[in-house]
Amino acid sequence: MRRSLRLLAIIVVAAGTAPLSLRAEPGTLPGVYDASQAHVDYMLKCQGCHRPDGSGDDRSNPPMRGVVARFLGVPGGREFLGRVPGVATTNLDDARLANLVNWALYRFDPGHMPANFTPYTPAELGRLRQDPLRLDRVATRARLVAGFAPDP
Numbered sequence: 001m002r003r004s005l006r007l008l009a010i011i012v013v014a015a016g017t018a019p020l021s022l023r024a025e026p027g028t029l030p031g032v033y034d035a036s037q038a039h040v041d042y043m044l045k046c047q048g049c050h051r052p053d054g055s056g057d058d059r060s061n062p063p064m065r066g067v068v069a070r071f072l073g074v075p076g077g078r079e080f081l082g083r084v085p086g087v088a089t090t091n092l093d094d095a096r097l098a099n100l101v102n103w104a105l106y107r108f109d110p111g112h113m114p115a116n117f118t119p120y121t122p123a124e125l126g127r128l129r130q131d132p133l134r135l136d137r138v139a140t141r142a143r144l145v146a147g148f149a150p151d152p
């Protein structure tokens with residue numbers, strides 16, 4: 001009897017500590033209506049440059065992993081993410097693009113997501129992508145990166 005109680009206690013504790021990813025319901029990321037669609041779109045449209053794990057290459061294609069959400073913390077950064085050519089000119093409709101961008105932020109840089117993050121809507125990205133950054137993007141990016149809050 002005692003032995004089976006102890007076993008039960010172990011099972012209860014083990015279930016309680018299951019990784020969050022196993023317990024989360026699919027589609028619970030704010031602004032992400034279909035996470036598997038976002039993953040497929042990322043594989044088809046983005047990972048050739050940004051790599052499957054978002055690590056980029058630190059020469060021509062910047063990493064997203066562990067850094068991309070820092071843009072949300074500087075003035076103009078939110079708009080920048082919707083206007084970089086890789087995002088703005090990809091051939092996905094606005095709804096799929098919003099699904100993908102929100103997913104990429106949570107997937108690759110959950111640690112820097114602002115607590116009060118408002119997900120991108122299709123309408124917002126539709127507006128931003130009408131005005132893609134061109135040659136000015138390097139200087140704009142450098143200015144934003146220089147304004148990042150120091151990492152604790």
Ligand code: HEC
Pocket residue numbers: 042045046047048049050060061062063068080081084085086087090100101104137138141
């Ligand atoms: C041809 C290579 C290429 C592809 C494809 C591409 N990107 Fe990028 N991405 C870049 C480069 C290079 C930058 C840096 C800004 C610039 O010069 O355009 C960038 C910047 C970004 C940024 C801003 C963060 C930063 O560090 O500058 C985001 C967000 C982003 N890309 C997301 C995406 C998403 C989402 C897709 C797929 C829909 C995508 N990119 C497709 C090359 C690419």
